[in-house]
Amino acid sequence: MGLLRKIRDTGQVAEPAPPRPEGGVPPQAREFGGSVQVRCVDAGSCNGCEIEIAAAFNPVYDAERYGARLVASPRHADVALVTGPVTRNMAEPLRRTVAAMPEPRLVVAVGDCAINCGEFAGGYGVEGAVSDVVPVDLAVPGCPPRPDEIVAALRRVTGR
Amino acid sequence: MSLIPAALATATALGVAGAPAGLVLPQRVRGWVVGVLTAGVGVAGGTAGVAALGGSGWSAEVPGLLPLAGTYLAVDALSGLFMAVAGAVVAAVAVYGIGYVTGHGSHGSHGLGSRGAQAVLPLFALSLLLVPAAASVSTFLLLWELMALTSLLLVLAEHRARPAVRQAGVWYAVMTHLGLVLLLAGLMVYAAQAGGETFAALRAGTTGISPTMRGLVFVLTAVAFTSKAGLVPLHAWLPRAHPEAPSVVSALMSAAMVNLGIYGLVRVGSDLLGGGPAWWWLLVMAMGGLSAVYGILQAAMASDLKRLLAYSTSENMGLVVLGVGAAGLFAHVGNEALAGLALAAALLHVVNHAAFKALLFGAAGSVLRATGERNLDLLGGLRARMPFTAGLFAVGALGAVALPPGNGFISEWLLLQSMIHGLEVPGVTTAIVLPLAVAVIALSAGLAAAVFVKALGVGFFAQPRGEQAAAAKESPLLMLVGMGLLAALCAALALVPGLLGEGLDRTVAAAGHTGTRPVAGGGLRVRLEEVSATLSPLWVLAALVVALGAVMGTVGWATRRRQRRTQARLWDCGGGAPTPRMAYTATSFAEPLQRVFDDMLAPEQDVDVTPVRESAYLVERVEFRNRVPDRIEHRLYQPVLDLLAAAGQSARRLAGGSVHTYLGYGFVGLITLLVVLVVGW
Numbered sequence: 009m010g011l012l013r014k015i016r017d018t019g020q021v022a023e024p025a026p027p028r029p030e031g032g033v034p035p036q037a038r039e040f041g042g043s044v045q046v047r048c049v050d051a052g053s054c055n056g057c058e059i060e061i062a063a064a065f066n067p068v069y070d071a072e073r074y075g076a077r078l079v080a081s082p083r084h085a086d087v088a089l090v091t092g093p094v095t096r097n098m099a100e101p102l103r104r105t106v107a108a109m110p111e112p113r114l115v116v117a118v119g120d121c122a123i124n125c126g127e128f129a130g131g132y133g134v135e136g137a138v139s140d141v142v143p144v145d146l147a148v149p150g151c152p153p154r155p156d157e158i159v160a161a162l163r164r165v166t167g168r
Numbered sequence: 169m170s171l172i173p174a175a176l177a178t179a180t181a182l183g184v185a186g187a188p189a190g191l192v193l194p195q196r197v198r199g200w201v202v203g204v205l206t207a208g209v210g211v212a213g214g215t216a217g218v219a220a221l222g223g224s225g226w227s228a229e230v231p232g233l234l235p236l237a238g239t240y241l242a243v244d245a246l247s248g249l250f251m252a253v254a255g256a257v258v259a260a261v262a263v264y265g266i267g268y269v270t271g272h273g274s275h276g277s278h279g280l281g282s283r284g285a286q287a288v289l290p291l292f293a294l295s296l297l298l299v300p301a302a303a304s305v306s307t308f309l310l311l312w313e314l315m316a317l318t319s320l321l322l323v324l325a326e327h328r329a330r331p332a333v334r335q336a337g338v339w340y341a342v343m344t345h346l347g348l349v350l351l352l353a354g355l356m357v358y359a360a361q362a363g364g365e366t367f368a369a370l371r372a373g374t375t376g377i378s379p380t381m382r383g384l385v386f387v388l389t390a391v392a393f394t395s396k397a398g399l400v401p402l403h404a405w406l407p408r409a410h411p412e413a414p415s416v417v418s419a420l421m422s423a424a425m426v427n428l429g430i431y432g433l434v435r436v437g438s439d440l441l442g443g444g445p446a447w448w449w450l451l452v453m454a455m456g457g458l459s460a461v462y463g464i465l466q467a468a469m470a471s472d473l474k475r476l477l478a479y480s481t482s483e484n485m486g487l488v489v490l491g492v493g494a495a496g497l498f499a500h501v502g503n504e505a506l507a508g509l510a511l512a513a514a515l516l517h518v519v520n521h522a523a524f525k526a527l528l529f530g531a532a533g534s535v536l537r538a539t540g541e542r543n544l545d546l547l548g549g550l551r552a553r554m555p556f557t558a559g560l561f562a563v564g565a566l567g568a569v570a571l572p573p574g575n576g577f578i579s580e581w582l583l584l585q586s587m588i589h590g591l592e593v594p595g596v597t598t599a600i601v602l603p604l605a606v607a608v609i610a611l612s613a614g615l616a617a618a619v620f621v622k623a624l625g626v627g628f629f630a631q632p633r634g635e636q637a638a639a640a641k642e643s644p645l646l647m648l649v650g651m652g653l654l655a656a657l658c659a660a661l662a663l664v665p666g667l668l669g670e671g672l673d674r675t676v677a678a679a680g681h682t683g684t685r686p687v688a689g690g691g692l693r694v695r696l697e698e699v700s701a702t703l704s705p706l707w708v709l710a711a712l713v714v715a716l717g718a719v720m721g722t723v724g725w726a727t728r729r730r731q732r733r734t735q736a737r738l739w740d741c742g743g744g745a746p747t748p749r750m751a752y753t754a755t756s757f758a759e760p761l762q763r764v765f766d767d768m769l770a771p772e773q774d775v776d777v778t779p780v781r782e783s784a785y786l787v788e789r790v791e792f793r794n795r796v797p798d799r800i801e802h803r804l805y806q807p808v809l810d811l812l813a814a815a816g817q818s819a820r821r822l823a824g825g826s827v828h829t830y831l832g833y834g835f836v837g838l839i840t841l842l843v844v845l846v847v848g849w
C-alpha cells in the first residue's frame with residue numbers, strides 16, 4: 009500500500025521527451041525494430057563517461073523509454089557503447105567483445121577519448137582511438153558527454 | 169540334482185589349485201593362469217547358484233574334514249541367489265583382473281600381481297562362493313574367517329606403494345575381527361541353546377529358546393552381519409579398505425563380500441530364528457535407514473572416486489537392510505505377502521547393486537590404472553581419452569542412480585511399492601515407520617543422482633585438470649571385456665528383470681516366507697501379484713527413447729530454419745580462453761549440498777591468511793581448507809580409541825623390565841589358578 013501511495017505521490021520524474029534528434033540513422037538500426045540492447049565496454053576511460061551513461065539510464069533521462077536497454081553480455085547486445093581511449097590491455101578484449109555480438113551490430117564511441125584519445129592521446133598505455141580497433145558507427149563527443157547527448161545518440165539507433 | 173555338488177567340487181578344486189599356481193608360476197604366466205582359474209571358480213560357483221535358484225537343492229555332510237565338528241554343506245535357493253551373484257561377479261572381475269595384472273600398465277598393477285596376492289585371490293573368490301553353502305555354525309565361521317583373512321591380505325597388496333594401505337589394513341583387521349567375535353558369541357549362544365550346531369538343528373531347536381536369548385542372539389549376529397555389510401555405525405572399515413585395496417579386490421569386496429552380511433542377516437534372522445518381535449526389525453530398519461542417508465551424504469562429499477563408491481555401497485546396503493527389516497516387520501504382523509515382496513525387493517537390490525558396483529569399481533580401477541589418480545578434482549577429460557571406460561562407468565552410474573532405465577530403479581521401485589502398500593497394515597508402528605522409510609529411500613535416491621552426476625561429470629567430462637589425467641590411455645582389452653560383461657549384466661537386469669522372478673520367489677520361500685509369490689516374472693514384465701502392480705522396463709525404455717527422439721527432433725527442426733550462421737569464438741569475457749582450473753571440481757559441485765546438510769555433516773573449514781612482511785593489509789597467500797570428517801566415526805570411535813590408548817599406557821607400568829617382577833606374575837597367576845581350581849571344583 010505504501011508503495012502504491014509513493015508511486016502516486018511521486019508522479020512522473022522523467023523530463024519530458026525532447027524532440028527527435030537530428031542526424032541520419034545507421035542502416036542496421038532499422039533491423040532492430042525500435043528495441044536495442046546495449047552493452048557498455050570501458051576500454052580505458054577515466055570513468056567520467058561511465059557516470060554519464062549511468063545518468064542516461066536513470067529515472068530523469070530514462071533512456072529505456074526510447075527502447076534502449078543495458079545488458080550484461082555482448083551475446084545479448086545489438087550495440088556496444090565504448091568509452092575511453094583503447095588501452096593496450098583492452099584492445100584485444102574489445103575486438104573479441106564486438107566479434108561476440110550477433111549481427112547486425114553497431115559500435116557507438118562515447119566521449120572524446122573514444123573518438124580521438126582525448127586527454128590521454130600519446131599515453132604509453134594507449135593503443136589508439138576506438139575506430140583504430142573496431143569500426144565505429146556513431147560517435148558522441150564531449151568530455152564527458154552530457155546524458156541527454158548520449159540519450160540522443162541512442163534514440164537515433166532506436167528510431168524513437 | 170547332481171549339478172550342484174559337481175559344480176561346487178569343481179569350484180573348490182580350481183580355487184585350491186589357484187593358490188599354488190599363484191605362488192610358484194613365473195610372473196609372465198601367473199596373471200593368466202590365476203585369472204583363468206579364478207574365473208573358473210566364479211563360473212562353477214555361479215552355476216551351482218543358478219541351479220539352486222532353479223529349484224534344486226543339495227546338502228551333504230563331510231564328517232572327517234573338520235576335527236570335532238565335521239563339515240556340513242547345504243544349498244537352497246537363498247544360498248543359491250548369493251552364490252549366483254558372487255559367481256557372476258567373480259567370473260567377470262577375474263577376466264578384468266587378468267588385464268589389470270598382465271597389461272602393460274603405467275600405475276599400480278604391481279601390488280596385485282605379486283606372488284602372495286595372486287595366491288590368495290582364488291581362495292578369496294572360493295570363500296565368497298562357499299560361505300552361503302555352509303550349513304553348520306563351525307563350517308560357516310571357518311569359511312567366514314577364511315573370507316575375512318584372504319580379503320585382508322588382498323587389501324594389503326599395495327602396502328609397499330602407499331603407507332595409507334597399512335592404516336586401512338589395521339582398521340579392517342580390527343573391525344572385521346570384532347565382528348567375528350560378536351558372531352562367534354552369538355552363534356555359540358544359539359548353538360548351546362538349540363542343542364546342536366548344524367543349521368537344521370538350530371532351525372528345529374529355535375522354538376525352545378526363551379525370547380530374551382533369541383533377542384540376544386539376534387542382536388549379536390545382526391550387529392556383526394551389518395558391520396560386514398558396511399552399515400553405520402560399524403562402517404568405518406569400508407571407506408578405508410575399499411579405496412586402498414586394488415580395484416579388483418574392491419570390486420569383489422563391494423559387490424560380493426558385503427552381500428554376505430545381508431545373507432547372514434536373512435539366514436539367521438528370518439530363516440533360522442524364524443523371525444521375531446517388532447523391535448528386532450525396527451532396530452534393523454533404523455540401521456538401514458541411517459546408513460542409506462548417511463552413506464550417500466558422505467559419498468556426495470567425497471572427492472576420492474573409490475571412497476565415493478565405497479560410501480555408496482554403504483548406502484545401497486542400507487536400503488537392502490531397510491527392505492529386510494520391513495520384511496521382518498510385515499511377517500511379524502502376519503502379512504506374509506508384503507513381507508515376501510519387501511524381501512524380494514531387498515534381494516533384487518543386492519543383485520543389482522552387485523552388478524553395477526562391480527562395474528563402477530572396475531571403471532574406477534581402469535581410471536586409477538591409467539592416471540594413478542583417485543582424486544576427482546584432478547581428473548576430468550577422460551571421456552575423450554578413455555571412451556570405453558567412460559561409457560562403462562556411465563552404464564554403472566545409471567544403475568546406481570535408481571532412475572529408469574537403470575537396473576537400480578527396478579529394485580528401488582519394488583522396495584517403494586512394498587513400503588507404500590505396507591501403510592495398509594494396521595498399527596501405530598507401521599504408520600510411523602513406513603512413511604519415514606519411504607522418505608529415506610526417496611532422499612537417498614535423489615542424493616545418489618547428485619553423487620553420480622558428480623562422479624561422471626567431474627571425473628570424465630570437461631577438460632583434464634591434472635597432467636596425469638591429460639596423459640591417460642585406454643585400459644587393456646581384457647579389462648574392458650570384464651567390465652563389458654558386467655555392463656551386459658546390468659542391462660539384462662534393467663531390461664528383463666522378470667526372468668529372475670521365479671528364482672526370487674523361491675529365495676523368499678527359502679528365507680521362511682512361504683505361501684507367497686511376490687514377483688511373478690512374466691519374462692519381460694515384473695508383475696507384483698500381491699499388490700497388483702506391473703512394470704515393463706522395456707516399455708519404459710521405449711518411451712524414454714521416443715521422448716528423447718521427439719525432443720531432439722523438435723530442437724533440430726526449430727534450429728534448422730535459421731539460415732544465417734556465423735562462427736564465433738567462445739565468449740570468455742574478453743580475457744583468455746577458460747582454463748581447466750575454472751571448471752567444476754568435485755568439491756565445488758558438492759558445496760551446495762554441503763551447505764544444505766551443514767548440521768548433519770559438520771564440515772570443518774579453515775582459512776589462513778598470510779600478509780606480506782611490509783604491510784598487514786597486503787595479502788601474500790590465502791590458504792583455504794575444507795574437510796568433511798566422518799562424524800559418526802569421530803564421535804563413536806575416537807573415545808573408544810582414546811580409552812584403549814590410555815589403558816595401554818597405564819598397563820606399561822606393569823612391565824617395568826625387572827625379571828623378578830615377571831617371574832612373580834607367573835607365580836601369582838599359577839597359584840591363583842590352582843586356588844580357583846581347588847575351591848571351585
Ligand code: SF4
Nearest residue numbers: 053054056119120121
Ligand atoms: S572523454 Fe573525458 S570523461 Fe570520458 S573517459 Fe575520456 S577523459 Fe574521461
